[in-house]
Amino acid sequence: MKKSGSDTPPASTEVIVPGTAKPVILDTDMSPDSWLAVLFLLQRGDVDVKAITIAGTGESHSNSGVRNAHRLAALTSRPDVLITGGRETPLGGGHRFPLLMRWVIDRMMFMRPPPSPRPLLRQNAVDLLASTILSSPQKVTLVAVGGLTNTAEALLAHPTLVDNLEMICIMGGAIDVAGNIQEIVPKHANAVAEWNIYTDPHAASVVFRSGAPITLVPLDATNLIPVTDAFRERLHADRTTPAAEFAYKVLSRLHSLASARDFYLWDPMTVAIGIDDSLGSFEQRTLKVLEEEGPQSGRTFDHPDGVRVRVCKRIAQERFEQLLLDAVNGRLLRRQR
Numbered sequence: 001m002k003k004s005g006s007d008t009p010p011a012s013t014e015v016i017v018p019g020t021a022k023p024v025i026l027d028t029d030m031s032p033d034s035w036l037a038v039l040f041l042l043q044r045g046d047v048d049v050k051a052i053t054i055a056g057t058g059e060s061h062s063n064s065g066v067r068n069a070h071r072l073a074a075l076t077s078r079p080d081v082l083i084t085g086g087r088e089t090p091l092g093g094g095h096r097f098p099l100l101m102r103w104v105i106d107r108m109m110f111m112r113p114p115p116s117p118r119p120l121l122r123q124n125a126v127d128l129l130a131s132t133i134l135s136s137p138q139k140v141t142l143v144a145v146g147g148l149t150n151t152a153e154a155l156l157a158h159p160t161l162v163d164n165l166e167m168i169c170i171m172g173g174a175i176d177v178a179g180n181i182q183e184i185v186p187k188h189a190n191a192v193a194e195w196n197i198y199t200d201p202h203a204a205s206v207v208f209r210s211g212a213p214i215t216l217v218p219l220d221a222t223n224l225i226p227v228t229d230a231f232r233e234r235l236h237a238d239r240t241t242p243a244a245e246f247a248y249k250v251l252s253r254l255h256s257l258a259s260a261r262d263f264y265l266w267d268p269m270t271v272a273i274g275i276d277d278s279l280g281s282f283e284q285r286t287l288k289v290l291e292e293e294g295p296q297s298g299r300t301f302d303h304p305d306g307v308r309v310r311v312c313k314r315i316a317q318e319r320f321e322q323l324l325l326d327a328v329n330g331r332l333l334r335r336q337r
Helices: 032-042 062-075 099-106 125-135 149-157 159-164 201-208 229-236 242-255 266-275 317-328
Strands: 022-028 047-054 083-085 140-145 165-171 214-217 280-289 300-302 307-315
Touching: 022 032, 022 125, 022 266, 032 047, 032 062, 032 140, 032 242, 032 266, 032 317, 047 062, 047 125, 062 083, 062 099, 062 242, 083 125, 125 140, 125 149, 125 159, 140 149, 140 266, 149 159, 149 201, 159 165, 165 266, 201 280, 214 266, 214 280, 229 242, 229 317, 242 317, 266 307, 266 317
Parallel strands: 022 047, 022 140, 047 083, 140 165, 165 214, 214 307
Antiparallel strands: 280 300, 280 307
């Protein structure tokens, strides 16, 4: 199919020097936007995906998330990627996504790619995170796009992990905008928290206070880039790989749901920032997570006793969208020498 036009040069013209691939771990709850984030990562020649860990406290249960991640790895011809899951209970509190929603997400909205023949790892998410980060000859970027339970548990068990972390890039929080709990549970009392932080506020607080460099990609930034009809049409006209075809099916299925009229690529945006922060603009904020139970539990807010966090304010929409199209179509796998 003919590629739609763009003012952004094709990313395949970039020169990628062998041996310079950025080491990245993805900790994800395997939500629909996470599926696209996995495809975005695995289809890039400039990224060394060290591992994918599944946060079982998010939209997917742990075992289902692992199986579905393996499906996406096989779809992109990357069955070698190490994938495993973590606990399904938060480190603190009892917040969780609605069970019916999780049941549907576990089944990838009934459009699962073929299964992967790769056997499941016996190693759990915390052990895989620790061994991968500690053994890496380069500092690792950890991109966390679900509840922060796995990340926090690993940091608590192995505090020295922060010494070999380049950055923890987190999709989470709503600082100067409303939260998104009520978008899924309309009658919920909490109007200020964002789901990834809300599912385990204690874990989020642990990660914030770990001493690791943190970049936060909150709703404040992601709300500025909804999935538009124009972008879906571009993807419809530009899908030359199984990954691009699956990505189009995901966005089409979500668009058909009345509850998903406003859908955002939260997780792929965060992955994009974690790989190349020139895509964003940032400010320093001193933030704290409210751990206590109540109508503001999980709120992320400015506080003098908080932690200095680099917060993404805006993402270059045109560049990001072109990168996503190029990635799912395999154009970022090409290398020029």
